[in-house]
Amino acid sequence: MEELLREILETLKSERPKKITFSIQDxxxxxxxxxxxxxxxxxxxxTDFPYFKIGTRTAIDKRxxxxxxxxxTEEHRTI
Known part of the structure; x- marks a missing residue:
């Protein structure tokens, strides 16, 4: 029974939508x-850094x- 619950939890975790935006910390x-x-x-x-604002919150699109x-990287830029 415990193993079955563990499998169900793993399945639920893997079915969560992937995060497509990041916070500054992310x-x-x-x-x-x-x-x-x-x-x-x-x-x-x-700046050419890819970010946008949602109110006062900064969001960064992963793609x-x-x-x-x-x-x-191609430009060998130092940030």
């Missing part, structure tokens, strides 16, 4: 950098972030 964790650096990228004037990371 993006920092995803990129392996500090949240202060992500905040700096967002706050930078004329756009992946494309941005590819771009800065």
């Amino acid at each position: 993006a920092a964790l995803y990129m392996g950098i500090g949240h202060e650096k992500v905040r700096e990228l967002v706050d930078k004037k004329n 756009a972030l992946d494309r941005w990371l590819e771009k800065i």
Whole structure:
């Protein structure tokens, strides 16, 4: 019975929708950098960092972030 419950829980976890937007903290964790650096990228004037606002909350689209990371990697950019 315990094994069956464990299997059901695993199935439910895997059926949850995948996260497509990140918070500042999520993006920092995803990129392996500090949240202060992500905040700096967002706050930078004329930034090309992919973010948008939902009210006062900053959100980062995962697909756009992946494309941005590819771009800065190809450019050998220092952030």
